[in-house]
Amino acid sequence: MDIKKHIEETNYQNYVKQSMPKSHLLKECVMAFIVGGLICVLGEALNDLGEMVFRLDEDGVNAFRSAVLIFLGALFTGIGIYDVLGRFAGAGSIVPITGFANSIVSPALEYKWEGYVLGVGAKLFTIAGPVLVYGISSSIIVGVIYYIIGVV
């Protein structure tokens, strides 16, 4: 029996596409909005803390806020909570800077058994690498365009 003679490939693919279980888009957007929003609220609170309590200047506040959020993202990854959060928050916990920390700390934890050079060292940026490569590349391009516009 040759199943390909009885079922057409494109028909099968179309049926799969049409009948496969789909994500609950609205529910996931709402969750992402709430969790992402709460992380941003935390960021705002850190801003105020830096400004009002520690009396930092603008650059100082920015650095303070980012450093604390990155620390928290790394900490919650380390104690195994961030992936649980990510399961229902989706983009809400991936997009903020804490998600970036998660994407670097999780491979670091995972590949420590392969050693600190060829394990952690080599695999640290497996997830964050593409973001860095294209993030930095595009900012260079934007910078050059900005410069040219300035000169003209």
Next chain:
Amino acid sequence: MGARVGEKTVRFDMPPNILGFSSVVGKDEKNGPYGACFDITFEDSLWGEKTYELAERKMQLKAVETAIEKSGLKAGDIHILIGGDLLNQIISSGFVARQMGIPFIGLYGACSTMSDSLLIGAMSVDGGFAEHVVCAPSSHFATAERQFRNPLELGTPKTPTAQNTATAAGAVVLSAQRGQYPSVISATPGRVVDFGINDVNNMGAAMAPAAAETIITHLEDIGQRPEYYDAIITGDLGIFGSKLLIKYASELGWDLSGVHRDCGMMLYGDNEKMHCGGSGCGCSASMLNGFFLPEMIKGNFKRILFVATGALHSPTSALQGETIPCIAHAIAIEMGCSI
């Protein structure tokens, strides 16, 4: 020695007996609806080892040792160990074989390894080339995630069609020894079937046509209807893949809905965290050895067709845009027909 029947099936002359079998599973599997069926369970995914790879090796080793012990044999009596797993260079199996000191044949059949190894094991025994053979596949959630997907702690959600690689191992001792045991009557090796599915998070849909082809070929070859079997058991099609199998088999005139069971759907029950169900070599191996074989011995099933399914892609092939080639082998097991 066996004879060929129909297009692809092999019927064994002296059906090899399943003398002993074992299952070892982790925490999520233990907490599933069949948790009480398994021989050995453990809570922590490292199981006291330094790495997940070592934990998987320990699982497979325990499964092999337990199955041999339950058959009343010694490691020295086993002529061939047939093992396989999901890791690069099937390291779990190779290292277990190093420890056991039994002549070793390593297989890669992805999640179809239980069927794969039973097929080759039964041929070796019926052909008279081995007296006792052990078939032993394993898979571990954490090692498979490392191999195929993302770091464990990465906070990305899975798609609704995704399946969870089972942390489980099983071992079966096939033997030429006569007596009242479940025995392997016939087997149908499957072809590699590819219906152009390229979503690695939708394995059920990729594998369903392969399962359908092998099951229908087997039934045609032996000239029987699905009801001939008390259960036709697929390995890890999951909820969506099983739905596709039933639909397309019935379109071709084979109604499997009454007898079909899927290990991937059974292993975790309704646990939503597992999306479409379980997968991995250990999923079908642990369900066969933990549930179906014991049920046969109790007399609740007389005849089963065990069809473990496998997806033969790799992360590299997936990134290079290849579609997912899939396979399924059918093994017919019958209780107490032994000569």
